Amino acid sequence: MSIIFELADIIKDCEVKAYSLLEKVSKTPISNEIVQRSLNDKNVDNLLYHGDNIDAILDLIVRGFKGKIDLIYIDPPFFTMANYNNRVELNYLGEKKIIEYKAYTDTYKGGFREYIEMVTIRLFLMKELLSDKGSIYVHIDFRTVHYIKIIMDYIFGLDNFLNEVIWSYKSGGTSKKHYSRKHDNILVYSKTKNYIFNPQKEKSYNRGFKPYKFKGVMEYQDDIGWYTLVNLKDVWQIDMVGRTSRERLGYDTQKPESLLERIILTSTNEDSIVADFFSGSGTTIAVAEKNNRRWIGADCGNSSILTIMKRMGKIKSKPFEKISLMNKPSIGTIRIRSVSYEILSNNEYKIKVKLDDFHINLEQLNINKKDIELISNILENDSISLIDYINVSFGNNTAIIVYEDFKDKDASNIQTDFDFIIDSLEEKICINIIDVFGNATQEDIKIL
Numbered sequence: 001m002s003i004i005f006e007l008a009d010i011i012k013d014c015e016v017k018a019y020s021l022l023e024k025v026s027k028t029p030i031s032n033e034i035v036q037r038s039l040n041d042k043n044v045d046n047l048l049y050h051g052d053n054i055d056a057i058l059d060l061i062v063r064g065f066k067g068k069i070d071l072i073y074i075d076p077p078f079f080t081m082a083n084y085n086n087r088v089e090l091n092y093l094g095e096k097k098i099i100e101y102k103a104y105t106d107t108y109k110g111g112f113r114e115y116i117e118m119v120t121i122r123l124f125l126m127k128e129l130l131s132d133k134g135s136i137y138v139h140i141d142f143r144t145v146h147y148i149k150i151i152m153d154y155i156f157g158l159d160n161f162l163n164e165v166i167w168s169y170k171s172g173g174t175s176k177k178h179y180s181r182k183h184d185n186i187l188v189y190s191k192t193k194n195y196i197f198n199p200q201k202e203k204s205y206n207r208g209f210k211p212y213k214f215k216g217v218m219e220y221q222d223d224i225g226w227y228t229l230v231n232l233k234d235v236w237q238i239d240m241v242g243r244t245s246r247e248r249l250g251y252d253t254q255k256p257e258s259l260l261e262r263i264i265l266t267s268t269n270e271d272s273i274v275a276d277f278f279s280g281s282g283t284t285i286a287v288a289e290k291n292n293r294r295w296i297g298a299d300c301g302n303s304s305i306l307t308i309m310k311r312m313g314k315i316k317s318k319p320f321e322k323i324s325l326m327n328k329p330s331i332g333t334i335r336i337r338s339v340s341y342e343i344l345s346n347n348e349y350k351i352k353v354k355l356d357d358f359h360i361n362l363e364q365l366n367i368n369k370k371d372i373e374l375i376s377n378i379l380e381n382d383s384i385s386l387i388d389y390i391n392v393s394f395g396n397n398t399a400i401i402v403y404e405d406f407k408d409k410d411a412s413n414i415q416t417d418f419d420f421i422i423d424s425l426e427e428k429i430c431i432n433i434i435d436v437f438g439n440a441t442q443e444d445i446k447i448l
């Protein structure tokens with residue numbers, strides 16, 4: 001795997017490629033309308049990109065986000081050369097069935113070089129988005145950290161290297177051949193010397209757990225013993241999202257919210273924008289939302305976007321704009337029995353929707369062959385149970401969601417007959433559906 005002798009050339013190549021991409025987008029006329037809406041419209045604070053993060057970053061540059069983001073946290077694939085799955089639980093004829101399908105791959109035909117290039121070019125581009133008060137956290141592990149450190153030193157400057165945070169955790173599995181690997185590495189760099197840093201506190205237990213009684217030092221006591229509060233150190237003991245964790249969403253590689261909370265509280269202020277370009281299950285953006293930060297998420301995986309839509313729905317997030325950069329035709333079809341409206345008053349209209357049936361083109365469905373028959377049977381008998389998430393947006397703006405429903409851990413199917421109240425009538429509504437495999441289907445419906 002060693003590419004030590006090639007590393008300098010790879011970094012230079014990526015730098016040239018990144019700047020030529022930037023040059024290209026710098027010639028794209030910036031639509032004032034887009035910039036205004038993205039940066040100032042408090043109704044649409046946040047953005048979720050479905051697509052390759054290179055395209056998302058370039059789109060952000062066009063929208064005027066250059067130098068506007070205070071925190072970028074990324075947790076890219078780790079070069080594990082493995083596939084990661086998402087698990088779907090289905091009920092069929094009273095029986096629980098689990099289907100696994102690919103969430104994302106961390107394999108590279110071009111080996112380590114391809115992986116390093118993938119990350120490096122994106123790091124160059126991300127730097128453009130960081131504000132002068134900004135910092136970037138790159139979460140990786142023992143496989144790549146030493147290479148990425150050198151790359152980060154080049155891009156952000158050794159002088160701006162703040163820490164290598166060690167996230168230490170307990171997890172299943174040990175090794176007899178080497179020390180059990182139970183930590184990840186998070187490299188932290190600032191853009192300039194004038195970065196946001198709000199030190200967070202942690203408990204530091206006294207020797208012997210007894211009080212020291214030093215003059216002027218506040219001491220506290222819990223079940224373990226006496227402690228003082230000190231500024232956070234760079235080794236963090238935080239539990240993983242385990243099998244029994246309430247946070248668990250069934251997305252492999254999901255990170256704990258408490259990890260992201262530390263990072264966000266330390267490196268942002270309330271008016272800051274936080275971005276995560278490898279969002280996965282959406283931990284960073286969910287924590288940003290809960291802590292009143294603006295956020296930008298991106299992921300190319302269908303199951304990631306499905307998980308995020310449900311996660312943000314559950315925490316009742318503020319409106320966000322979902323931007324699809326995927327350009328893939330939908331493989332689902334939603335049949336609608338009826339849409340009607342009732343005028344309740346001058347500015348109150350009740351829209352009633354009845355769904356009939358849902359269909360997925362099985363030939364294009366990306367699941368294991370062994371599961372196709374089951375899905376085909378479900379489609380025939382209970383197709384609506386394959387819808388995991390539905391929302392209705394208004395007019396042309398995906399951020400204005402007027403109705404939302406999704407399956408929860410043990411929830412039954414989504415509602416097929418539903419209504420909602422709006423304050424003005426638009427020509428059309430848009431029904432957006434995501435099936436249990438993360439495929440999105442959209443249907444525009446004229447109501448006037």
Ligand SMILES: C[S@@+](CC[C@H](N)C(=O)[O-])C[C@H]1O[C@@H](n2cnc3c(N)ncnc32)[C@H](O)[C@@H]1O
Pocket residue numbers: 051052053054075076077103104251253254255256277278279280281282283284298299300301304
């Ligand atoms: C390790 S996971 C992130 C997990 C996340 N931190 C969480 O807490 O759930 C990496 C994610 O990066 C996404 N990804 C990989 N390459 C990408 C690319 N080029 N553009 C956008 N997303 C990408 C994968 O789909 C996957 O969801």
